[in-house]
Amino acid sequence: MTGNEYQKLAMRTNDRMAINRLHEATAEFHTECKDFGGIINACLGLSGEVGEFNDMIKKWVFHEKELDIEHAKKEAGDIAWYLAMLCESFGWELDEILKMNVEKLKARYPEGFDTYLANHRTEGDV
Template identity: 50%
Template sequence: MRSVNPESLNDPVKGLSNTALGLCGESGEVADMVKKHLHQGHELDKEHLAKELGDVTWYLALGATIIGYELEDILQMNIDKLRKRYPDGFDSQKSQHREKGDE
Protein backbone atom coordinates (compact mmCIF):
# COMPACT_ATOMS: atom_id res chain seq x y z
CA MET A 1 0.00 0.00 0.00
CA ARG A 2 2.99 2.30 -0.16
CA SER A 3 1.95 3.40 -3.65
CA VAL A 4 -1.57 4.45 -2.68
CA ASN A 5 -2.59 8.04 -2.08
CA PRO A 6 -2.66 8.31 1.74
CA GLU A 7 -6.10 9.93 1.56
CA SER A 8 -7.49 6.59 0.42
CA LEU A 9 -6.15 4.91 3.55
CA ASN A 10 -7.08 7.70 5.95
CA ASP A 11 -10.63 8.25 4.71
CA PRO A 12 -12.63 5.04 4.11
CA VAL A 13 -15.14 6.85 1.90
CA LYS A 14 -12.38 8.09 -0.40
CA GLY A 15 -10.71 4.67 -0.22
CA LEU A 16 -13.83 2.81 -1.27
CA SER A 17 -14.53 5.35 -3.99
CA ASN A 18 -10.97 5.01 -5.29
CA THR A 19 -11.34 1.21 -5.19
CA ALA A 20 -14.65 1.07 -7.04
CA LEU A 21 -13.74 3.65 -9.66
CA GLY A 22 -10.29 2.15 -10.14
CA LEU A 23 -11.74 -1.33 -10.64
CA CYS A 24 -14.21 0.02 -13.19
CA GLY A 25 -11.53 1.90 -15.07
CA GLU A 26 -8.98 -0.89 -15.16
CA SER A 27 -11.58 -3.58 -15.88
CA GLY A 28 -12.78 -1.39 -18.72
CA GLU A 29 -9.27 -1.36 -20.15
CA VAL A 30 -9.18 -5.17 -19.98
CA ALA A 31 -12.60 -5.37 -21.65
CA ASP A 32 -11.54 -2.94 -24.38
CA MET A 33 -8.46 -5.00 -25.20
CA VAL A 34 -10.53 -8.19 -25.44
CA LYS A 35 -13.21 -6.41 -27.53
CA LYS A 36 -10.61 -5.13 -29.96
CA HIS A 37 -9.06 -8.57 -30.24
CA LEU A 38 -12.33 -10.46 -30.73
CA HIS A 39 -14.30 -7.94 -32.77
CA GLN A 40 -11.87 -5.59 -34.49
CA GLY A 41 -9.02 -7.88 -35.53
CA HIS A 42 -6.36 -6.53 -33.15
CA GLU A 43 -3.61 -8.82 -31.99
CA LEU A 44 -3.93 -9.71 -28.31
CA ASP A 45 -0.94 -8.27 -26.50
CA LYS A 46 -0.76 -10.71 -23.60
CA GLU A 47 1.94 -8.79 -21.78
CA HIS A 48 -0.11 -5.59 -21.89
CA LEU A 49 -3.20 -7.54 -20.80
CA ALA A 50 -1.24 -9.03 -17.90
CA LYS A 51 -0.23 -5.54 -16.80
CA GLU A 52 -3.85 -4.36 -16.91
CA LEU A 53 -4.91 -7.41 -14.89
CA GLY A 54 -2.20 -6.43 -12.42
CA ASP A 55 -3.80 -2.99 -12.15
CA VAL A 56 -7.16 -4.64 -11.44
CA THR A 57 -5.49 -6.72 -8.73
CA TRP A 58 -3.92 -3.62 -7.18
CA TYR A 59 -7.37 -2.08 -6.75
CA LEU A 60 -8.68 -5.36 -5.30
CA ALA A 61 -5.86 -5.24 -2.76
CA LEU A 62 -6.72 -1.63 -1.94
CA GLY A 63 -10.36 -2.52 -1.39
CA ALA A 64 -9.40 -5.43 0.84
CA THR A 65 -7.16 -3.17 2.90
CA ILE A 66 -9.85 -0.51 3.23
CA ILE A 67 -12.35 -3.01 4.67
CA GLY A 68 -9.78 -4.66 6.92
CA TYR A 69 -9.13 -7.91 5.06
CA GLU A 70 -6.09 -9.50 3.50
CA LEU A 71 -6.51 -10.04 -0.24
CA GLU A 72 -5.48 -13.67 0.20
CA ASP A 73 -8.33 -14.20 2.69
CA ILE A 74 -10.86 -12.75 0.25
CA LEU A 75 -9.58 -15.00 -2.51
CA GLN A 76 -9.86 -18.03 -0.21
CA MET A 77 -13.40 -17.00 0.74
CA ASN A 78 -14.28 -17.01 -2.97
CA ILE A 79 -12.70 -20.44 -3.50
CA ASP A 80 -14.64 -21.82 -0.53
CA LYS A 81 -17.90 -20.32 -1.82
CA LEU A 82 -17.41 -21.79 -5.30
CA ARG A 83 -16.43 -25.22 -3.93
CA LYS A 84 -19.66 -25.26 -1.94
CA ARG A 85 -21.70 -24.07 -4.92
CA TYR A 86 -20.08 -26.43 -7.42
CA PRO A 87 -18.68 -29.40 -5.46
CA ASP A 88 -18.30 -31.47 -8.63
CA GLY A 89 -17.25 -28.60 -10.91
CA PHE A 90 -19.29 -26.01 -12.78
CA ASP A 91 -22.93 -26.90 -13.35
CA SER A 92 -25.12 -24.57 -15.39
CA GLN A 93 -28.26 -25.67 -13.52
CA LYS A 94 -26.68 -24.78 -10.18
CA SER A 95 -25.58 -21.48 -11.67
CA GLN A 96 -29.09 -20.63 -12.81
CA HIS A 97 -30.87 -21.92 -9.69
CA ARG A 98 -28.86 -20.93 -6.65
CA GLU A 99 -29.90 -21.78 -3.13
CA LYS A 100 -31.30 -19.00 -0.97
CA GLY A 101 -28.46 -17.00 0.60
CA ASP A 102 -25.89 -18.09 -2.01
CA GLU A 103 -24.32 -14.84 -3.07
Protein backbone atom coordinates in the same frame (compact mmCIF):
# COMPACT_ATOMS: atom_id res chain seq x y z
CA MET B 1 -38.63 12.04 -27.85
CA THR B 2 -35.68 14.40 -27.73
CA GLY B 3 -32.68 14.03 -25.48
CA ASN B 4 -33.83 17.00 -23.41
CA GLU B 5 -37.30 15.49 -23.00
CA TYR B 6 -35.74 12.23 -21.90
CA GLN B 7 -33.51 14.06 -19.41
CA LYS B 8 -36.49 15.89 -17.88
CA LEU B 9 -38.57 12.71 -17.60
CA ALA B 10 -35.72 10.55 -16.35
CA MET B 11 -34.61 13.03 -13.71
CA ARG B 12 -37.98 12.75 -11.98
CA THR B 13 -36.33 9.76 -10.28
CA ASN B 14 -33.30 11.79 -9.13
CA ASP B 15 -34.04 13.19 -5.67
CA ARG B 16 -30.83 15.27 -5.72
CA MET B 17 -29.76 13.89 -2.35
CA ALA B 18 -26.52 12.26 -3.51
CA ILE B 19 -24.22 14.70 -1.72
CA ASN B 20 -26.16 14.26 1.53
CA ARG B 21 -25.94 10.48 1.22
CA LEU B 22 -22.22 10.76 0.53
CA HIS B 23 -21.71 12.80 3.71
CA GLU B 24 -23.80 10.32 5.74
CA ALA B 25 -21.96 7.34 4.30
CA THR B 26 -18.62 8.97 5.00
CA ALA B 27 -19.52 9.48 8.65
CA GLU B 28 -20.95 5.96 9.00
CA PHE B 29 -18.13 4.16 7.21
CA HIS B 30 -15.49 6.16 9.05
CA THR B 31 -16.27 4.09 12.14
CA GLU B 32 -16.45 0.78 10.24
CA CYS B 33 -13.48 0.91 7.90
CA LYS B 34 -9.99 2.27 7.68
CA ASP B 35 -10.24 4.54 4.64
CA PHE B 36 -13.51 5.63 3.04
CA GLY B 37 -11.67 7.61 0.35
CA GLY B 38 -9.64 4.51 -0.47
CA ILE B 39 -12.85 2.53 -0.96
CA ILE B 40 -14.17 5.09 -3.45
CA ASN B 41 -10.80 5.27 -5.21
CA ALA B 42 -10.57 1.47 -5.39
CA CYS B 43 -14.11 1.07 -6.75
CA LEU B 44 -13.60 3.70 -9.43
CA GLY B 45 -10.14 2.34 -10.21
CA LEU B 46 -11.46 -1.22 -10.54
CA SER B 47 -14.19 -0.02 -12.86
CA GLY B 48 -11.70 1.85 -15.02
CA GLU B 49 -9.13 -0.94 -15.19
CA VAL B 50 -11.74 -3.63 -15.92
CA GLY B 51 -13.09 -1.33 -18.63
CA GLU B 52 -9.61 -1.04 -20.16
CA PHE B 53 -9.20 -4.82 -20.06
CA ASN B 54 -12.65 -5.37 -21.57
CA ASP B 55 -11.85 -2.89 -24.34
CA MET B 56 -8.72 -4.88 -25.23
CA ILE B 57 -10.80 -8.08 -25.44
CA LYS B 58 -13.52 -6.33 -27.48
CA LYS B 59 -10.97 -5.07 -30.00
CA TRP B 60 -9.32 -8.50 -30.17
CA VAL B 61 -12.60 -10.35 -30.76
CA PHE B 62 -14.63 -7.88 -32.80
CA HIS B 63 -12.08 -5.55 -34.41
CA GLU B 64 -9.61 -8.31 -35.30
CA LYS B 65 -6.84 -6.49 -33.44
CA GLU B 66 -3.99 -8.65 -32.17
CA LEU B 67 -4.18 -9.21 -28.41
CA ASP B 68 -1.08 -7.88 -26.67
CA ILE B 69 -0.66 -10.49 -23.92
CA GLU B 70 1.95 -8.48 -22.02
CA HIS B 71 -0.33 -5.45 -22.00
CA ALA B 72 -3.23 -7.65 -20.85
CA LYS B 73 -1.07 -8.96 -17.99
CA LYS B 74 -0.27 -5.39 -16.94
CA GLU B 75 -3.96 -4.50 -16.94
CA ALA B 76 -4.69 -7.62 -14.87
CA GLY B 77 -2.03 -6.43 -12.45
CA ASP B 78 -3.72 -3.04 -12.22
CA ILE B 79 -7.00 -4.81 -11.43
CA ALA B 80 -5.23 -6.78 -8.68
CA TRP B 81 -3.75 -3.55 -7.29
CA TYR B 82 -7.17 -1.93 -6.91
CA LEU B 83 -8.59 -5.11 -5.35
CA ALA B 84 -5.74 -5.02 -2.81
CA MET B 85 -6.49 -1.34 -2.18
CA LEU B 86 -10.17 -2.14 -1.60
CA CYS B 87 -9.24 -4.79 0.96
CA GLU B 88 -6.75 -2.47 2.66
CA SER B 89 -9.31 0.34 2.82
CA PHE B 90 -11.90 -1.90 4.49
CA GLY B 91 -9.30 -3.44 6.78
CA TRP B 92 -9.70 -6.88 5.20
CA GLU B 93 -7.00 -9.44 4.45
CA LEU B 94 -6.89 -10.39 0.75
CA ASP B 95 -6.09 -14.00 1.70
CA GLU B 96 -9.34 -14.19 3.70
CA ILE B 97 -11.38 -12.82 0.79
CA LEU B 98 -9.82 -15.29 -1.67
CA LYS B 99 -10.39 -18.20 0.73
CA MET B 100 -14.04 -17.17 1.24
CA ASN B 101 -14.52 -17.10 -2.53
CA VAL B 102 -13.05 -20.58 -3.02
CA GLU B 103 -15.25 -21.96 -0.22
CA LYS B 104 -18.32 -20.36 -1.82
CA LEU B 105 -17.44 -21.91 -5.19
CA LYS B 106 -16.86 -25.35 -3.62
CA ALA B 107 -20.28 -25.18 -1.98
CA ARG B 108 -21.95 -23.97 -5.18
CA TYR B 109 -20.21 -26.46 -7.49
CA PRO B 110 -19.10 -29.47 -5.40
CA GLU B 111 -18.15 -31.48 -8.50
CA GLY B 112 -16.95 -28.55 -10.60
CA PHE B 113 -18.90 -26.11 -12.77
CA ASP B 114 -22.41 -27.21 -13.71
CA THR B 115 -24.82 -25.15 -15.81
CA TYR B 116 -27.84 -26.48 -13.91
CA LEU B 117 -26.38 -25.38 -10.58
CA ALA B 118 -25.35 -22.05 -12.09
CA ASN B 119 -28.96 -21.38 -13.01
CA HIS B 120 -30.55 -22.87 -9.87
CA ARG B 121 -28.68 -21.41 -6.92
CA THR B 122 -29.74 -22.14 -3.39
CA GLU B 123 -31.37 -19.37 -1.38
CA GLY B 124 -28.80 -16.99 0.05
CA ASP B 125 -26.09 -17.95 -2.45
CA VAL B 126 -24.56 -14.70 -3.58
